[in-house]
Amino acid sequence: MKxxxxxxxxxFIFLAAGVFAQPGxxxxxxxxxxxxxxxxxxxxxxxxxxxxxxTANMKEMMPLRNALKEKQAHLQTIQTxxxxxxxxxxxxxxxxxxxxxxxxxxxxxxxxxxxxxLTDDQRIYFDMHxxxxxxxxxxxxxxxxxxxxx
Numbered sequence: 253m254k255x256x257x258x259x260x261x262x263x264f265i266f267l268a269a270g271v272f273a274q275p276g277x278x279x280x281x282x283x284x285x286x287x288x289x290x291x292x293x294x295x296x297x298x299x300x301x302x303x304x305x306x307t308a309n310m311k312e313m314m315p316l317r318n319a320l321k322e323k324q325a326h327l328q329t330i331q332t333x334x335x336x337x338x339x340x341x342x343x344x345x346x347x348x349x350x351x352x353x354x355x356x357x358x359x360x361x362x363x364x365x366x367x368x369x370l371t372d373d374q375r376i377y378f379d380m381h382x383x384x385x386x387x388x389x390x391x392x393x394x395x396x397x398x399x400x401x402x
Contacts, residue, residue, distance in 0.1 A: 288366075290381065291374050301369055309362045313355065320351045 288294070288302045327344040330336060363382065367375050 291377055316355050323348045
């Protein structure tokens with residue numbers, strides 16, 4: 253049981269960075285195109301393709317994010333009940349974990365699709381940039397981020 257909780261906690265911390273990275277990208281997009289537009293020597297065709305891919309990915313992620321928020325709210329409700337049912341709590345945690353796994357797989361597939369349309373130099377830049385963004389996000393997270401950096 254402890255091992256299962258540890259895995260779920262580690263998964264949550266890992267996925268939280270990915271989930272919270274998306275809104276940052278959208279804000280950057282308003283200012284100057286986001287991380288994609290910082291990739292050197294993008295052609296207009298690549299820019300168009302990346303924009304379409306990003307939009308499709310956001311459409312795919314939105315229902316997952318909504319379901320995740322609903323499940324988390326439900327978990328909070330059942331955990332704070334006068335007589336909490338541990339079976340129901342554990343089921344809810346499992347459901348949250350399943351959604352986060354789907355989100356992580358979707359994010360990984362999206363990154364690989366992006367990498368396919370880049371040149372070798374662009375791919376190296378993209379890989380390095382995404383890693384740096386992840387580290388910055390983890391530093392901003394506070395104690396959870398410190399645990400991940402060790």
